[in-house]
Amino acid sequence: xxxxxxxxxxxxxxxxxxxxxxxxxxxxxxxxxxxxxxxxxxxxxxxxxxxxxxxxxxxxxxxxxxxxxxxxxxxxxxxxxxxxxxxxxxxxxxxxxxxxxxxxxxxxxxxxxxxxxxxxxxxxxxxxxxxxxxxxxxxxxxxxxxxxxxxxxxxxxxxxxxxxxxxxxxxxxxxxxxxxxxxxxxxxxxxxxxxxxxxxxxxxxxxxxxxxxxxxxxxxxxxxxxxxxxxxxxxxxxxxxxxxxxxxxxxxxxxxxxxxxxxxxxxxxxxxxxxxxxxxxxxxxxxxxxxxxxxxxxxxxxxxxxxxxxxxxxxxxxxxxxxxxxxxxx
Numbered sequence: 001x002x003x004x005x006x007x008x009x010x011x012x013x014x015x016x017x018x019x020x021x022x023x024x025x026x027x028x029x030x031x032x033x034x035x036x037x038x039x040x041x042x043x044x045x046x047x048x049x050x051x052x053x054x055x056x057x058x059x060x061x062x063x064x065x066x067x068x069x070x071x072x073x074x075x076x077x078x079x080x081x082x083x084x085x086x087x088x089x090x091x092x093x094x095x096x097x098x099x100x101x102x103x104x105x106x107x108x109x110x111x112x113x114x115x116x117x118x119x120x121x122x123x124x125x126x127x128x129x130x131x132x133x134x135x136x137x138x139x140x141x142x143x144x145x146x147x148x149x150x151x152x153x154x155x156x157x158x159x160x161x162x163x164x165x166x167x168x169x170x171x172x173x174x175x176x177x178x179x180x181x182x183x184x185x186x187x188x189x190x191x192x193x194x195x196x197x198x199x200x201x202x203x204x205x206x207x208x209x210x211x212x213x214x215x216x217x218x219x220x221x222x223x224x225x226x227x228x229x230x231x232x233x234x235x236x237x238x239x240x241x242x243x244x245x246x247x248x249x250x251x252x253x254x255x256x257x258x259x260x261x262x263x264x265x266x267x268x269x270x271x272x273x274x275x276x277x278x279x280x281x282x283x284x285x286x287x288x289x290x291x292x293x294x295x296x297x298x299x300x301x302x303x304x305x306x307x308x309x310x311x312x313x314x315x316x317x318x319x320x321x322x323x324x325x326x327x328x329x330x
Contacts, residue, residue, distance in 0.1 A: 061177050064111040066125040067095050068302045069157045070142065070166065072309040074115055076196060077170050079188050081181050087125070091275065091303045096247075100124050108132045113173055118143030119154035138173045145169055155245075157309075158298070159225035160204050167193060200310050203317040204229060211324045217261055217288070219272035219281040220244035222300060227271075230320075235267050244278060255280060262287045268327035271296045271320065275303075294323035 063084040065071030071086030078084065087104050088095045095117075108114065109132045116125045118141040129139060143154065146162045156162040171189040175182040193201075212231030218224070221241040227234045234241075240254035261267050262284065270288040272281050274297040288295055296319045302312045324330070 061113060061174065062111050063113045063115065064108050065115040066122045067117060067157075069309055069312075070115045070117065072302060073163070073167060073192075074170050076192050076308070077167065077185070077188050078174055079184065081178060081184065082174065088122075088301060089305070091299065091301055091305055093301070094275075095122055095301065098122070098124055100128050104128060105132065109134070111137060112177060113138045113140070115140045115170070116142070117154060117156065118150075119148050119152055119156070120150040121154035138177060140166075140169055140173060142166055153221050153224055155222040155225055155300075158222060158229070160201075160229040162225070164193065197310055199314050200317065203314060203321060207231075207317065207321055207324065210330055211328065214269070214324060214328060215267050217258060217267035217270045217284070217293075219270075219278075219284065220276060222273050222298060223271045226298070226320075235261055244276065244281060250280060258284060259287065262291055262293060265291060265293065267293060269294050269296060269320070269323045271298060271323075273298055273300060275299045275301070294326045296320040296323040 060080070061078065061082045063071075063074050063078065063082050065074055065084060065086045066088060068086035068089045071084050071089070075082065075084040085107050087100070087107070088098060105128060108128045111132075111134070114125075114129060114137065116122055116129070116139070118126075121143075142156050142162070143149070143152070146156055146159075146165055148154070148156065156166075167189060171185050174185045178185075208229075208231045213233055215233045215235045216223075216227060217236045218227070218234060218241060219236075221238065222245060224234055224238070224241060237254045237257055240250045240258060243250040243254070262270070267288075270284065270293055272285055272295065277285070285295055296316075298316050299312075302309065307315075
């Protein structure tokens with residue numbers, strides 16, 4: 001997922017872009033607030049009341065998710081009662097360094113509910129929301145919900161526990177916005193958690209039961225919440241994982257430590273983010289394969305484009321499960 005600019009460079013460039021979008025966002029909000037809503041879909045409005053999505057009214061809750069992994073979940077939990085737009089919906093876009101557009105500002109201006117990851121992961125989304133205040137809007141910030149402050153690991157969609165926490169909160173928020181359809185939202189949640197996520201849940205339980213304690217290595221901190229959720233033992237220094245995630249140079253000591261772990265086969269499986277394969281990561285993948293250590297991949301956002309959260313996660317979990325089976329003979 002590396003662009004032409006490094007993540008630190010892109011952050012600097014984004015400051016000017018956000019300032020421009022802030023002005024555009026204010027204009028978009030004014031336009032949305034004064035336009036008529038003849039279509040019956042929810043908008044910002046001037047009443048300050050949350051839009052209802054009752055089955056009788058035909059209205060939908062307009063939801064904006066900063067990233068498509070949360071957007072996919074939100075859409076499935078809302079069914080026909082919601083319309084979800086994900087700002088980051090392209091596998092080639094980097095959520096860390098995304099530069100919002102005027103179209104994004106207009107989309108946020110009409111939202112009755114927003115879902116932002118937080119934890120310093122998508123600060124551009126916070127700026128869009130600040131530029132587009134709306135009375136009655138529900139703002140769900142995942143980091144606040146799960147109790148992870150800025151500076152912590154932001155990749156909470158790879159934590160099975162956190163995923164289920166977000167599912168519960170989204171449903172609760174939908175019921176606040178549209179109490180008339182509360183029963184529908186409860187049914188949608190039950191179906192999603194027990195049936196739609198059935199294979200996802202089974203894979204998590206199966207891997208944890210069979211491979212808990214297995215030592216693994218990884219390219220960046222995106223893998224850490226998943227390893228924790230599966231009971232796997234992460235040997236890669238967290239300072240290295242964080243450096244790759246943040247786009248900074250890892251220390252020579254960390255690189256030497258990982259090289260030793262691979263050479264001595266202390267790790268059984270190596271997992272890397274294929275959307276952020278830096279030269280250091282590529283070298284580690286090459287070394288792991290040369291030593292006969294199975295390699296598994298993850299990505300930062302939904303892949304391929306158009307995949308659902310569960311399709312994406314199940315494919316990755318099966319790949320990791322196969323790598324663990326090959327490595328351990330279990």
